[in-house]
Amino acid sequence: MNPIKIGLVGAGTVGGGVIKLLAEKLPFFNNECGLPISLARIADKATARFKDLPVENAICSADAYDVVKDPEIQIVIELIGGTTFARKLILDALKAKKHVVTANKALLAEYGPEIFEAAEKNGVSVYFEASVGGGIPVIKTIREAMIGNNIISLKTIINGTCNYILTQMTEKGLPFDAILKQAQKRGYAEEDPTLDIGGGDSGHKLAIMASLIFSGYVPFSKISIEGITNIAKEDIAFAADMGYCIKLLGVLKRSENDSSIDARVHPAMLPKGHILASVSNVFNAVLLQGDAVGSILLYGRGAGELPTATAVISDIVDASRNIACAMPQRIPMNSYRHDRELSIKSIDTVISRYYLCFWVADKPKVLASIATVLGNWGISIASVRQRESESVARVPVVIISHHAMEKNVRQALSEIEAMDFVKQTTHVIRIED
Numbered sequence: 001m002n003p004i005k006i007g008l009v010g011a012g013t014v015g016g017g018v019i020k021l022l023a024e025k026l027p028f029f030n031n032e033c034g035l036p037i038s039l040a041r042i043a044d045k046a047t048a049r050f051k052d053l054p055v056e057n058a059i060c061s062a063d064a065y066d067v068v069k070d071p072e073i074q075i076v077i078e079l080i081g082g083t084t085f086a087r088k089l090i091l092d093a094l095k096a097k098k099h100v101v102t103a104n105k106a107l108l109a110e111y112g113p114e115i116f117e118a119a120e121k122n123g124v125s126v127y128f129e130a131s132v133g134g135g136i137p138v139i140k141t142i143r144e145a146m147i148g149n150n151i152i153s154l155k156t157i158i159n160g161t162c163n164y165i166l167t168q169m170t171e172k173g174l175p176f177d178a179i180l181k182q183a184q185k186r187g188y189a190e191e192d193p194t195l196d197i198g199g200g201d202s203g204h205k206l207a208i209m210a211s212l213i214f215s216g217y218v219p220f221s222k223i224s225i226e227g228i229t230n231i232a233k234e235d236i237a238f239a240a241d242m243g244y245c246i247k248l249l250g251v252l253k254r255s256e257n258d259s260s261i262d263a264r265v266h267p268a269m270l271p272k273g274h275i276l277a278s279v280s281n282v283f284n285a286v287l288l289q290g291d292a293v294g295s296i297l298l299y300g301r302g303a304g305e306l307p308t309a310t311a312v313i314s315d316i317v318d319a320s321r322n323i324a325c326a327m328p329q330r331i332p333m334n335s336y337r338h339d340r341e342l343s344i345k346s347i348d349t350v351i352s353r354y355y356l357c358f359w360v361a362d363k364p365k366v367l368a369s370i371a372t373v374l375g376n377w378g379i380s381i382a383s384v385r386q387r388e389s390e391s392v393a394r395v396p397v398v399i400i401s402h403h404a405m406e407k408n409v410r411q412a413l414s415e416i417e418a419m420d421f422v423k424q425t426t427h428v429i430r431i432e433d
Helices: 013-031 047-052 065-069 085-095 105-121 138-145 160-172 176-185 200-213 233-241 305-324 366-376 406-416
Strands: 004-009 037-043 059-061 073-078 099-102 151-157 244-253 262-271 283-290 294-301 351-360 381-386 395-401 427-431
Touching (some): 004 013, 004 065, 004 305, 013 305, 037 065, 047 059, 065 073, 065 085, 073 305, 085 105, 099 305, 138 200, 138 283, 151 200, 160 176, 160 233, 160 244, 200 244, 200 262, 233 351, 233 395, 233 427, 351 366, 351 406, 366 381, 366 395
Parallel strands (some): 004 037, 037 059, 262 427
Antiparallel strands (some): 151 244, 151 283, 283 294, 381 395
């Protein structure tokens, strides 16, 4: 069998992990699996990184296009991130008829159709297991293991930064800002954590999973996304008192009678007995519901050097096997196209139960006024709790609703918050059972 030569662009955290794992595993791949894989080229602007890595006989340089332009390279691994240079690099690699392995979730979520159409046109494939869930085999499970199922729904905790922050807020009773600073010091949050805590990272991953599950293009820009920055320590405490925990959840659903897809990312209250409620700190989980197999839970570390590198190595082996068997497009991605865009359900039409925390003046008829407005909008109250507050100027009134439409809840809150007894913006969290 002819040698299968690989070129890697980006020798940072994940790229360094890939180089380390390849150095360890290549003899097994070569001798036991019969795959003559070799790491032929590595490119990174920070060339000082090479001296601390087991690069072996690979040619190392600062120019990414040394990898793309080498005619002997059959697989290009892109691990630089971003949606500008990485996009051009991948498209040029595909035009050169090279397979691509990437962990770039933002790029695939925002430019997926362009990339997969280019791969199809040039008779090669894009492998992207590492783009969702780090070392958890999410993509392979959806595309291969559950190919005999229609996936009815998905619920996921897919961002370790947010899950760590919410776990620590729950365990320590500290406010969001204090835990975020702690997460940054420990390396669990970026210096600029906006993409994580704002929900964008989870949204990118959800868009990729949705497009695979529903065999069409789910645009990232049309997914309703809400982060965790407005979650207060009081919300965490109130949820715990009522037997719930708060998680940043990605949700995918589609009913038989509705062609549009329910795709959203937002904080959600889960009963403490829910299987996802036990997913803590930096761990991720994906709960899939298939029509034939039932529920499947995938759980593990969703980021980090070696977990993510593990997923990249898996893709390298898959790509090499497909090359060896002359099956360059073994699992086609022809549904991930601009002309296969799917309809996304408006968040206004979502029906859920709701946690509503009003901060109001402590005076008579406040609760009656709130209940009247909610009733006028068809929102039935399941339970009410009023707790004493350290402040005499405001007290919390917590209401759990029965199922209601999002649009009606927002209209009701608009009326209630215009009343003079309301002292701050109402905290709203959807409840997922």
